[in-house]
Amino acid sequence: MTDSVHLACLYMxxxxxxxxxxxxxxxxxxxxxxxxxxxxxxxxxxxxxMAGVRDPRAYLRRSARTLRSTR
Known part of the structure; x- marks a missing residue:
């Protein structure tokens, strides 16, 4: 599965x-x-x-929290 397909599945x-x-x-x-x-x-x-990311859900939550703190 390509990275973009994996990311699309993760998004959905x-x-x-x-x-x-x-x-x-x-x-x-x-x-x-x-x-x-x-x-x-x-x-x-x-x-x-997402290569090397063990827990994509946690990675995205952490990214969103970080983005929120910059606003």
Whole structure:
């Protein structure tokens, strides 16, 4: 499975849970959606993509938290 296909599957599978998590954390559905988009965009831009990431769900949550702290 290519990295982009793997990432698309991950997005479809984990987006709802990540969205709930981020909506609770931020209090804003719009901000949660922005953070999800930014977190996945970061992975796409990252050299090597998800290679070497043991827990993609945790990686995305951590990325979203980091992005939130920069806003």
């Amino acid at each position: 599978k984990d987006r709802p849970g990540l969205r709930r998590f981020l909506t609770r954390m931020t209090g804003s559905l719009g901000m949660a959606d922005d953070l999800i988009q930014d977190a996945f965009s970061r992975v796409l831009e990252k050299e090597g993509g």
